[in-house]
Amino acid sequence: MEIVFSDASVSFAGRTALHPLSLTLFERRIGIIGLNGSGKTTFARLINGLVRPTTGRVTIGGLDTVADEEAARGRAGFIFQNPQHQMILPVLAEDIAFGLKNRGLSATEIAGRTEAVLQRFGIPHLARRRIHELSGGETQLAAIASVMVTGPDVLILDEPTNQLDLKNRRLIEKTVADLPEQAIVITHDLGLLDSFDRVLLFHQGRLAADAPPEDAISRYREIAAC
Amino acid sequence: MLTGLDIEGTTLLHRTSARLKLIVLFAVAAGLFAVSNVWLLVAFAIIAAGLYASTGIGLREAFRRVRFVLFTVLLVALANYLFHSLSDALAVLFRLGTLVLLAAAVTATTTVSAFMDEIAVLLRPLERLGLLRAADVSLAVGLVLRFAPEILARYGDIREAHRARGLRARPLGVLVPLVILTLKDADTIAMAIDARGFRRQ
Numbered sequence: 001m002e003i004v005f006s007d008a009s010v011s012f013a014g015r016t017a018l019h020p021l022s023l024t025l026f027e028r029r030i031g032i033i034g035l036n037g038s039g040k041t042t043f044a045r046l047i048n049g050l051v052r053p054t055t056g057r058v059t060i061g062g063l064d065t066v067a068d069e070e071a072a073r074g075r076a077g078f079i080f081q082n083p084q085h086q087m088i089l090p091v092l093a094e095d096i097a098f099g100l101k102n103r104g105l106s107a108t109e110i111a112g113r114t115e116a117v118l119q120r121f122g123i124p125h126l127a128r129r130r131i132h133e134l135s136g137g138e139t140q141l142a143a144i145a146s147v148m149v150t151g152p153d154v155l156i157l158d159e160p161t162n163q164l165d166l167k168n169r170r171l172i173e174k175t176v177a178d179l180p181e182q183a184i185v186i187t188h189d190l191g192l193l194d195s196f197d198r199v200l201l202f203h204q205g206r207l208a209a210d211a212p213p214e215d216a217i218s219r220y221r222e223i224a225a226c
Numbered sequence: 227m228l229t230g231l232d233i234e235g236t237t238l239l240h241r242t243s244a245r246l247k248l249i250v251l252f253a254v255a256a257g258l259f260a261v262s263n264v265w266l267l268v269a270f271a272i273i274a275a276g277l278y279a280s281t282g283i284g285l286r287e288a289f290r291r292v293r294f295v296l297f298t299v300l301l302v303a304l305a306n307y308l309f310h311s312l313s314d315a316l317a318v319l320f321r322l323g324t325l326v327l328l329a330a331a332v333t334a335t336t337t338v339s340a341f342m343d344e345i346a347v348l349l350r351p352l353e354r355l356g357l358l359r360a361a362d363v364s365l366a367v368g369l370v371l372r373f374a375p376e377i378l379a380r381y382g383d384i385r386e387a388h389r390a391r392g393l394r395a396r397p398l399g400v401l402v403p404l405v406i407l408t409l410k411d412a413d414t415i416a417m418a419i420d421a422r423g424f425r426r427q
Contacts, residue, residue, distance in 0.1 A: 088369060147422065
């Protein structure tokens with residue numbers, strides 16, 4: 001899936017959160033790193049239209065994130081920093097099924113797809129669990145399942161291993177690594193990026209590096225040391 | 227009565243459609259107010275308790291869910307006893323008690339999404355008049371049920387934070403940060419609803 005930024009910038013209340021940038025993303029695994037407040041999340045949210053560009057445009061698979069907002073959003077799933085907040089119904093299976101409603105599917109098809117996505121992410125045993133009772137790792141997997149059930153081509157994850165213990169961190173790393181879909185991951189967990197194809201480093205709202213993981217991380221360490 | 231706590235099962239009530247259960251509940255509620263014979267109301271209360279127990283909920287959990295409402299009903303009955311008569315008080319006690327138990331039985335055997343679907347159907351005429359979006363209202367109901375436990379947990383966290391700093395947890399001191407944090411979360415939740423494409427429904 002080709003994601004194209006054409007002179008896209010974002011300003012909030014007169015403050016520039018992201019300076020104009022133009023680039024094309026097509027790699028299978030893309031990492032986004034940078035200090036807090038550097039523009040990483042704003043950049044990622046531009047991809048599925050959660051944030052609209054103040055200038056320029058962003059397209060995903062040729063769809064403009066403003067003009068074709070709904071269709072573009074359907075191409076990119078988003079996992080928020082706190083995935084608890086994106087689970088809308090109290091029970092996991094219901095939440096997953098809810099995302100499929102009014103898409104012209106029968107109740108049997110919805111149940112089948114819900115079951116399939118739970119199996120895919122190895123969490124069928126969590127189907128009837130309350131969202132607020134899930135552990136950190138379970139919540140991440142549940143959120144990924146609830147987004148992937150609608151079949152996006154790209155998955156954007158905002159700090160997916162944040163606040164997870166080592167075991168759950170490895171579980172999420174493996175889950176991301178095994179995804180056949182394109183994944184764009186914002187992270188402070190630099191080890192996660194080892195096998196990535198491309199890493200974007202943001203600093204003060206600008207793209208400070210666009211390179212393979214090793215080079216981008218090395219530049220990040222220089223910035224963090226200042 | 228809605229706590230989002232439906233329990234898994236295959237009982238008759240589980241298999242009955244949400245719409246039918248809600249219609250029967252509404253009809254029974256209206257009908258109960260036409261009955262004033264205490265013995266008949268006692269019989270209804272026993273049947274309602276039997277139905278609630280038949281959901282397979284377990285005695286302790288069953289009582290935990292309704293105890294607060296039943297306590298309120300008890301207070302109302304007590305007020306009736308003080309200002310009217312014993313028979314009035316008993317009629318109120320068993321009439322409202324029956325309703326609470328029936329509503330709890332419906333809640334325990336109906337999923338939140340089924341409730342949401344019925345709310346959307348119910349509100350469709352208002353949607354046709356352009357007064358609201360039925361799906362939005364039903365989504366709001368789902369959100370309340372989903373996030374009520376989290377808000378309660380946060381309330382507990384803020385109280386604990388006060389204690390950890392050696393402060394007494396005054397109501398205002400707890401409520402203000404609770405409201406601010408909840409509103410902050412609401413922004414993220416609204417964004418998540420957009421991200422998952424729920425509002426296009």
